[in-house]
Amino acid sequence: MSECCFSLVNIPNLHIPSFTRQSFPIAHFPRRFPSSLPFPNPSSKLLPFLVSRTTQATSASMEVEPTQGSDSNSAPMKLLFVEMGVGYDQHGQNITAAAMRACRDAISSNSIPAFRRGSIPGVSFDQMKLQIKLGVPHSLQSSLDIEKVKSVFPYGKILNVDVVDGGLICSSGVHVEEMGDKNDDCYIVNAAVYVGY
Numbered sequence: 001m002s003e004c005c006f007s008l009v010n011i012p013n014l015h016i017p018s019f020t021r022q023s024f025p026i027a028h029f030p031r032r033f034p035s036s037l038p039f040p041n042p043s044s045k046l047l048p049f050l051v052s053r054t055t056q057a058t059s060a061s062m063e064v065e066p067t068q069g070s071d072s073n074s075a076p077m078k079l080l081f082v083e084m085g086v087g088y089d090q091h092g093q094n095i096t097a098a099a100m101r102a103c104r105d106a107i108s109s110n111s112i113p114a115f116r117r118g119s120i121p122g123v124s125f126d127q128m129k130l131q132i133k134l135g136v137p138h139s140l141q142s143s144l145d146i147e148k149v150k151s152v153f154p155y156g157k158i159l160n161v162d163v164v165d166g167g168l169i170c171s172s173g174v175h176v177e178e179m180g181d182k183n184d185d186c187y188i189v190n191a192a193v194y195v196g197y
Contacts, residue, residue, distance in 0.1 A: 077129045077159060077196040080114075083107055089187045090172045091179035095140040096148050098167070102191035103132065103152040112195065120197065127197045128156040135166020135190035156195070166190050 085108075087101025115125040130153060136144055146161050172186035 077131065077194070079194055079196040081195055083110055083193040083195065085191045085193075087189045087191065091176055091181050093180075093182050093185050093187060095136060095143055095187050095189065096145040098187040098189040099134055099136065099144060099149045099191070100152050102134065102189040103149060103193065106191045106193045107153070115197075123197045125155070129196050130156040130158045131194040132158065132161045133192040133194070134161065134163050136163050137167045137169050137187070138165045140167075140169070140187065141165075153193075 083106040085102045085105030087098045087103070087105055089095065089098040089101070112128070114120055115123070115128050118124070132149070132153075134144075134149070141163050144163060146163075149161060150158050167190055168188040170186050170188065171184045173184065175181050175184040
């Protein structure tokens with residue numbers, strides 16, 4: 001239990017329900033539901049929903065090996081962090097635009113002063129390395145322009161862009177010819193950007 005939660009337990013006159021000290025229900029439903037709701041039946045008794053799956057964190061290697069298509073002469077990248085994003089192209093059915101937006105989304109909320117300020121001993125800004133992994137619907141992978149996707153990144157040596165099956169093609173709900181739509185498809189791409197040196 002964290003110190004914050006522990007200190008709450010020791011506050012005088014603070015009543016904490018007993019279920020918080022044991023396994024507790026994730027969702028709590030009132031016993032009576034309006035009769036207009038089709039589920040659950042107002043006369044049925046609900047059991048609390050408990051999470052039964054346990055997970056164990058594992059320590060992964062902090063080095064990322066160059067992957068297929070990368071510079072084979074380079075040493076493994078020392079991984080600092082992973083940025084993740086999602087990109088959409090709702091009109092025009094352009095998978096490259098969706099991939100570029102996913103990469104922008106991944107990097108747009110981050111600042112990396114450590115490379116410029118010398119916070120990592122012996123590592124300068126020009127040693128930043130990137131590996132990009134894109135989840136793209138299989139049927140659209142051949143139309144993806146990797147060079148345009150790379151242009152999103154303002155700095156860092158891009159070791160590899162790995163394109164795997166992923167993302168989504170779904171309906172945007174509307175076909176707008178004036179916006180270049182061929183149909184109502186919306187393309188969605190997921191991106192993971194591995195940053196290191």
